Amino acid sequence: MSEPLPGVRVVRVTAPHDERLRDYTGLTDVALRAKHEPEKGLYIAESSTVIRRALAAGHRPRSFLMAERWLADLAEEIAALPVDDAPGGTGEPVPVYVGEPDVLQAVTGFHLHRGALAAMHRPPLPSVHELVTGARDGAGARRVAVLEDIVDHTNVGAIFRSAAALGVDAVLVSPRCADPLYRRSVRVSMGTVFQVPWTRFETWPGGLTALREDGFAVAALALSDDAVSLDEVVADPPQRLALVLGTEGDGLSRGAVEAADRVVTIPMAGGVDSLNVAAASAVAFWATRVP
Numbered sequence: 001m002s003e004p005l006p007g008v009r010v011v012r013v014t015a016p017h018d019e020r021l022r023d024y025t026g027l028t029d030v031a032l033r034a035k036h037e038p039e040k041g042l043y044i045a046e047s048s049t050v051i052r053r054a055l056a057a058g059h060r061p062r063s064f065l066m067a068e069r070w071l072a073d074l075a076e077e078i079a080a081l082p083v084d085d086a087p088g089g090t091g092e093p094v095p096v097y098v099g100e101p102d103v104l105q106a107v108t109g110f111h112l113h114r115g116a117l118a119a120m121h122r123p124p125l126p127s128v129h130e131l132v133t134g135a136r137d138g139a140g141a142r143r144v145a146v147l148e149d150i151v152d153h154t155n156v157g158a159i160f161r162s163a164a165a166l167g168v169d170a171v172l173v174s175p176r177c178a179d180p181l182y183r184r185s186v187r188v189s190m191g192t193v194f195q196v197p198w199t200r201f202e203t204w205p206g207g208l209t210a211l212r213e214d215g216f217a218v219a220a221l222a223l224s225d226d227a228v229s230l231d232e233v234v235a236d237p238p239q240r241l242a243l244v245l246g247t248e249g250d251g252l253s254r255g256a257v258e259a260a261d262r263v264v265t266i267p268m269a270g271g272v273d274s275l276n277v278a279a280a281s282a283v284a285f286w287a288t289r290v291p
Contacts (some may be wrong), residue, residue: 005071007079009093016106021097023119024065027108027183041122043181045191048073048115053191055081059120064096065107066116071098074116122181125199128207131170132214141169141197142240142290144216148174148204148256149247150277156180157188158278159245164192166285171198172211172242208244208259216242220260221280222252223273227263234287243284245277 013021023042042062045054048070055061055077064078081094104112126134132141145168150156156178163171171180177200179185180193201207208218217238233241244260246252251274257263266275266283275283 005075005079007093008071008075009095010071011095011097013097013099014103016103018107020063020095021065021107023063024107024117027110027117042119043122043179043186044183045118045120046116046183046187050186050191051116051118052077053194054118054120057194059123059194061094062119062121063094064116064118065104065112066096066098067101067104067112068098070115071096126197128172128199128201128210129214131172131197131199132211132216143168143285143288144170144172144211144242145281145285146172146174146208146211146218146242146244147177148244148252149176150245151178152248153178153182153184154188155248155276155278156182157185157193159281160185160189160193160196160198162278162282162285164189164195166282167289168196168285171196172207173198173200174204174207175201176204205253205255205259208242208256211242212261214240216240217262218242218244218260219262219264220244220246220252220257221265221284222246222257222263223265224257224263227265230264230266230284230287233262233264237288241288243281243288245281245284248277 011020024044027044045051051074061081064074078094078096083091083093101112108117132144134140145159145163147156147159160171160180173180180198186193212218217240219233219241221243244252244256246256266280268274274280
């Protein structure tokens with residue numbers, strides 16, 4: 001057992017049914033966690049890298065869960081956190097629950113090989129208008145990605161990672177799109193969901209009309225007889241561009257396509273008519289990047 005770490009409130013746990021660990025129970029049950037995490041106002045950050053990015057983005061942890069050998073790795077960041085001085089708070093440092101690997105696996109349902117978990121409080125989401133007019137240090141967004149009903153958390157995370165790497169200013173998701181802060185989305189994005197500003201539309205596809213009112217040209221990536229090539233968009237790029245990407249399999253809904261200014265396709269070869277939505281997003285983000 002390691003020596004106590006200054007400023008770190010270590011709580012050792014020995015039983016998987018410990019009530020204090022309820023935020024971490026059964027994380028492999030996708031249906032349960034996708035519904036449960038937002039209702040509690042929490043999300044789960046997995047791995048020391050992701051936790052550091054969440055903390056750097058100003059997200060507030062409720063607790064940590066980790067094996068003994070990972071404690072020192074995050075001790076500096078944890079010790080720098082303020083005490084829980086919110087109304088009704090404990091007035092103590094954020095608890096760090098530490099247990100043996102078999103106990104942690106029994107709690108979460110998987111082998112915790114990525115170092116640590118943190119139950120994080122969800123920050124409030126801005127409105128779409130607030131986000132696109134104030135994204136990137138108040139300068140306003142010029143390129144945004146819009147995700148309609150994408151259900152695979154892996155695809156959502158991959159799209160965020162491409163958005164971060166290729167200079168997309170914000171990501172906007174439809175009401176039924178998978179949760180960007182779901183554990184798998186966060187992990188696949190390598191924590192870039194904390195780097196790229198994002199929010200959720202309250203109405204759909206009506207929200208696209210409001211986006212146009214904010215000065216965006218809305219381009220729907222879909223197959224259509226009247227579609228223009230992505231090359232054509234790149235040759236004469238609009239000042240503000242929203243790229244709308246649709247759900248796996250079915251693509252964009254008719255309502256989303258009709259609400260767009262134009263339909264855009266990525267030129268294809270080899271008899272292939274389309275790409276996976278995450279791959280398509282990377283191509284479109286790179287092609288339309290702002291110098």
